[in-house]
Amino acid sequence: FRDPNCIMYVVLNAREEPIGQIRFEVAPDGSAEVNISLVKEQRGRGYGRVAIQRACADLTRNVSVSRIVAHVKAENLASVRAFDKAGFVEQGKEVIKGCQALRMTLTVTSPELRS
Numbered sequence: 001f002r003d004p005n006c007i008m009y010v011v012l013n014a015r016e017e018p019i020g021q022i023r024f025e026v027a028p029d030g031s032a033e034v035n036i037s038l039v040k041e042q043r044g045r046g047y048g049r050v051a052i053q054r055a056c057a058d059l060t061r062n063v064s065v066s067r068i069v070a071h072v073k074a075e076n077l078a079s080v081r082a083f084d085k086a087g088f089v090e091q092g093k094e095v096i097k098g099c100q101a102l103r104m105t106l107t108v109t110s111p112e113l114r115s
Helices: 047-062 077-085
Strands: 006-012 018-026 031-038 067-073 089-096 099-107
Touching (some): 006 031, 006 047, 018 047, 031 047, 067 077, 077 089, 077 099
Antiparallel strands (some): 006 018, 018 031, 089 099
């Protein structure tokens, strides 16, 4: 089953071994929601920020989106930092699946990030 609104990227480490994935759910309103998952042993090494930046750049080159939204668990400080360093801005808090989450948004305004 292929969902044309779901775009996935595999995250590779420096040896080009798969260490995680990034998934985008593209909505009809021009937004996309991003989720990232890295294997536990590879966390805290900077792969998250780089993967988020590269995947967002690739997505915006190939799909018309105006903003990318991440819901990050408030207590997951490493993930909050990774999205912050990747250019996302905190836009408030929400409860997602019973967990407190920060809503972080990347607005696609620069020409190199637009498709």
